[in-house]
Amino acid sequence: MNEEAGKTEWSYEDTLNYECAREAISHMVSIYSSIIHTEEKKPHPDKKILALLHTGISHLSDEVRNLRMDNRAEVARVRSQYCKIIHEYESREEEIEAESQAVSS
Numbered sequence: 001m002n003e004e005a006g007k008t009e010w011s012y013e014d015t016l017n018y019e020c021a022r023e024a025i026s027h028m029v030s031i032y033s034s035i036i037h038t039e040e041k042k043p044h045p046d047k048k049i050l051a052l053l054h055t056g057i058s059h060l061s062d063e064v065r066n067l068r069m070d071n072r073a074e075v076a077r078v079r080s081q082y083c084k085i086i087h088e089y090e091s092r093e094e095e096i097e098a099e100s101q102a103v104s105s
Contacts, residue, residue, distance in 0.1 A: 010069055017079065018069040024082035025064040031089055032057050 010018075032053045039045045039053070067074060 008070065014069055014072070017072070017075050018067070021067060021075045021078040021082075022064055024079055024086060025060050025067070027086050028082050029057055029060050031086070032060070 036050060036053050039049055063078065067078065069075065
């Protein structure tokens with residue numbers, strides 16, 4: 001970040017990290033939405049789980065709205081925290097898909 005005469009400039013890396021953090025939050029919203037959809041299809045959806053997920057989406061919306069490119073520590077926290085969750089979720093989804101295909105064969 002370069003500040004001169006009231007102008008703020010960000011590096012390519014700052015911009016990339018910020019955009020990746022925003023994308024991680026969006027991906028988390030997609031994961032929560034998918035879980036909500038699955039839960040709502042059940043004959044007896046768990047209202048507590050649904051409430052927690054909706055609260056989580058609200059929190060994520062606030063987080064993306066308040067995320068600032070010049071707050072490198074927060075951008076790094078968001079990327080680290082959510083990318084780990086996303087990776088674990090996707091790994092589990094791949095395992096479930098593989099198990100499902102094995103049972104179908």
